[in-house]
Amino acid sequence: MSKTLVFTATYNEKDNIENFINKIFEINNNIKLLIIDDNSPDKTYEILENISKKNDNLILIKREKKLGLNTAHIMAYEYALKNAYDKLITLDADFSHDPKEITKIISYLDEYDFVIGSRYVNGGKNVQPLFRYLISYLGNKLIKFLLKSNFNEFTTSYRGFNLKKLNNFNLNQIKGNGYSFFMETVIILERLKFKSLEFPIHFKDRIYGKSKIPKIEIFRTFKNLISLYFKK
Numbered sequence: 001m002s003k004t005l006v007f008t009a010t011y012n013e014k015d016n017i018e019n020f021i022n023k024i025f026e027i028n029n030n031i032k033l034l035i036i037d038d039n040s041p042d043k044t045y046e047i048l049e050n051i052s053k054k055n056d057n058l059i060l061i062k063r064e065k066k067l068g069l070n071t072a073h074i075m076a077y078e079y080a081l082k083n084a085y086d087k088l089i090t091l092d093a094d095f096s097h098d099p100k101e102i103t104k105i106i107s108y109l110d111e112y113d114f115v116i117g118s119r120y121v122n123g124g125k126n127v128q129p130l131f132r133y134l135i136s137y138l139g140n141k142l143i144k145f146l147l148k149s150n151f152n153e154f155t156t157s158y159r160g161f162n163l164k165k166l167n168n169f170n171l172n173q174i175k176g177n178g179y180s181f182f183m184e185t186v187i188i189l190e191r192l193k194f195k196s197l198e199f200p201i202h203f204k205d206r207i208y209g210k211s212k213i214p215k216i217e218i219f220r221t222f223k224n225l226i227s228l229y230f231k232k
Contacts, residue, residue, distance in 0.1 A: 008035055061075070068178075070175075070177045090157050
């Protein structure tokens with residue numbers, strides 16, 4: 001039986017985190033859940049500590065300050081490799097990603113090296129306010145066009161990694177944050193010809209809390225896109 005680690009990063013998720021954890025373990029109570037919290041001022045970590053006292057499958061890491069999504073994902077990836085996990089699954093804690101898809105991802109990773117949940121393949125859906133939907137849809141279309149990629153989705157964090165196949169892949173080489181980090185990861189894995197799968201998901205906007213990715217990240221992603229274009 002494969003050893004699976006599920007990971008999410010938190011910052012001010014007190015209204016979501018307990019329900020999120022319950023959903024994860026309802027789906028599979030044998031997996032381990034790693035949560036990296038960036039010292040949330042809303043007491044998210046205190047909630048996590050209380051839950052962890054009753055659940056040995058919950059692993060917590062608290063960082064001193066907000067250090068960015070990219071470094072949290074890199075830390076989780078390196079933690080999974082160091083502790084000999086076979087599979088790593090990443091997703092958001094705000095229920096924009098349906099945790100029920102975890103079962104599918106675990107199965108897909110028996111065959112594929114990398115899988116990504118996509119809003120923009122047949123069967124996928126993106127439920128967001130119109131402006132955010134258009135930014136996301138057109139941004140992903142532009143990435144696909146400029147980088148001549150076979151993928152349709154680049155910026156969601158709902159992903160699975162087969163660590164047996166990717167154990168020599170260094171995620172730390174990717175320097176972008178937010179959307180830029182997620183985009184570059186997909187492109188580099190594709191260029192290295194790892195066996196990948198894009199599967200449909202239904203993405204919905206968070207109900208509680210606020211998005212943690214600043215609007216300026218859109219411009220940073222565009223800058224990184226141009227850089228990747230010239231590295232083809």
